[in-house]
Amino acid sequence: MAGFASMLWLGLTAAVAANQRRLVFNPTVEREVEHPRSSGHRTRPVVLRAKDGTRLSGWLMTPRTPGLRPAVIYFGGRSEEVSWVVRDAGKLFPGMAVLAVNYRGYGDSQGDPAEAHMIDDACMLFDWMAAHHHVDPRRIAVVGRSLGSGVAVQVAKERPVHSVVLITPYDSILALAKRKFRVMPIEYMLRHRFESIKYAPTLKAPTFVLRAASDDIVPHSHTDQLVGKLAQLIGDETVPDSDHMNIPYLEDTQGRIARFLTSQFAKPVEAAGLPSTASIPAPAATEIVVAPATTAAAVVAAAAIPAPLAEQ
Template identity: 30%
Template sequence: MDPSNSQTSTPKPNPIARTGGRVLRLVLLIYLGICLLLMVMESRLIYIPPPARDAYVEAERLGGEEARFQAEDQTNLHGWYFPKSGSKRAIVYFHGNGEDADQNVDLGAYLRDCLDASILVFDYRGYGHSEGTPDEDGIIGDSVAAQKWLAKQTHLDPSKVILFGRSLGGGVAVAAAEQLGAKALILHSTFANMDDIAASQYPFIPVRWLMRNPFRSLQRMKHFTGPVLQFHGTADELIPIEYARPLYEAVTNKHKKFVEIPGGRHNDPLAANFCEVVNEFLIGIEPSETSK
């Protein structure tokens, strides 16, 4: 038989392999699409400002004064100031991601009275009556401006102002303390690293590589040498308590305390003994003025 007359047969494509390749490409495209969507939606998932309202009458009734100041980049910021005559304590309250200063005028007056302190509750950029759009670097800059503003009003060095942060506000407060110092940090229902929380919610997404607002408080806490009082509910459904403990463990100051709230959930109101615990803690550090 003449070899030249033989026909070389070409293997036919395996339809199963071809279909599998198409499915794999489709799955990959869907996965990349989800990653891209989460990146685009990140700010909307983290920052959830409530509709702005006017709390002027309520704040005035409670003895509050309007506070207006600017961040270093000239963003105009707004808040409410509750002065306490004769007090040497000054506290900035850093709110969570779904609240604003107008919602916290009652809290500002309450803290002023029960902690015998001048209180500033203010809005990050993009919240309430503050201008701009929120992002991590921007609201950290806002927090530094707020701390400096309150220090000026109360004739204190910024490092002698107490910072109180709740939820997202805890991450903001830790960042401010890293930059300016603080007399003490009071943290409530906050995290060690926000990207750890996000990674637990989206385990199949490389969140730590993609997030632009990771709020890595754990590393920042290592640079703060002052006292820390931390509260956390044992039933917190948004930030489980195991994501909060590493932050406390990173505190180097001997004046530190972790308060578990039995059965406490993320959005519960402050515990009835909150001010009692805070006052006891502050009295313990005030004579020595050990914070920086």
């Protein structure tokens, strides 16, 4: 019996090690909203090329009124395709430019998901947004939900992010995995750790945390660990009648996010102690093209992107 138990344990350990990408990521290819469009923005489908040439697909939304605007970059959850953000952007991010791009392997984006790729790609998206002619580069926020909260935290560590919103965040994927696989040496197996708790003390941007009232994916104890380390925590709120899956779609959640970002963006940038635009890295070489389903107006808009952003 002891030998059988040992073989079973080794088999399970090997299976977890071999399938950890599928356990951490669950790419969703089908669009949540077939024809996404924001009622409060000009909406353009975009395809950006990552540093290694992988094509990432998503949407850019810009306010209809001219002038430099604050901006938001959204990072989704483990099983999330982000077209719904376009539909709800008018309520979530009023008066703000918005970039929502699917991770590698999600939606129409190419490639396979991995933590290192996600962070590199997310930093590229920040640099691209900071160079956009509709965006104030000193007022760019990041919003991350669940898995994406770990992406948002690491971008805020690497780039001069103005403010941060974390929806159902965790201390680390490693800690969650240890909770789930208690008898396995998960710390020696897991490659995609998303250890937000290690970076939380270094974040300089005001940070707003939203929790689900009922969450069996990210227990509140794991959020507590992260919140205790955040250097610039502005708010930690629980959305009534929410769970891990429905929280971003609720009007209450969307109103809280809109109010927080609007109030933060209204403050003088100098008062926030943010770095000057000179400290923002030049964008990596990227290519923007129009997705097949776009309109003629979007073609003209995409062509107006500054030349330095185009891949040579």
